[in-house]
Amino acid sequence: MMFKKTKEEILKENLETGLKGKVTDITIRRANRVYSMCKGEDVWDITKYMMEKLGFDYLCTITGADCGETINILYHWGHKDGTLFTLEAVTPAAKSELKTITDLIPGAVYYERELVDLLGVNVTGLPQGNRYPLPDDFPQGQHPLRKSWDAAKYIKDSEDREAAVRKIQEDNACRK
Template sequence: MNSTDLTEFLAQHFSEAVTDVSAPRERRVFGTVTAEKLVDVVAALREWGMAEIGTITGLDSGSHFELIYHMYNNEGLLLNLKVFIPREEPRIPTVSHIYPGVFLYERELMDMFGIVVDGTPPGRRYPLPDDWPEGNYPLRKDWKGFPEEGVKQDG
């Protein structure tokens, strides 16, 4: 599999759901998917041969959130699949039933950005401590800093 194979697969199966597909260099493909089609596209990519999600990068652009799912196969082909979600009600479906280990990255999105990941398996917070005050999301641009009360500081 190479970049051309992946871009052709996306064009054939998801031409309306995955847009802005480009392959600026060999083994690197970029595309954008809607939140509504994320699970369908990720499941199909897993079947096609994208073996893992290496991480999910979250970005706060100020007006919306951008999530980038970094997927790769066993031959070194990397797909950066971007999803835009609204800042007012940031929700995304889980893909942990497709890639079980991804739940940690989803928990990080919840803790650090306040993004609701619907369907993430229950568990402890990650990476913030359990006593971190609700509503404080340190990777949001509007975060006011470390809370004065509610979190124990080492020191």
């Protein structure tokens, strides 16, 4: 008796044959949940293939995670059949770089800006626009979701800055 392949197994097979080894470690954890790994530079090609050939049209979100040596960027894709496919792209922490996928799916724009602000990932080709979600005066080169980011130092620095501003204001008030 032949067993019918599940949709997750079909997806795994399609990814393996269609992308010739670009997507690795494809694991089916449970019904509707498929996880996989890839290299940072292959994300754009894989995304294009998934959207054109495999019918993925909904990017749920992008998660960035600081894993020490590497920054892993997880693309969570939703399929009409209910599958939630996670593509985990590995980039080096020292030089985390990715090509934008907003030209393929414009809905990715805020998720990519989040990677830039919170993790310091260099997303190339991102359309011009306001930063998200940190304030415009947030210090350059600081990325709060990096494990090495020191929240206590940031708070002390901003308190010092505020105290300096207050002192100038008080001095000016005396001059009046």
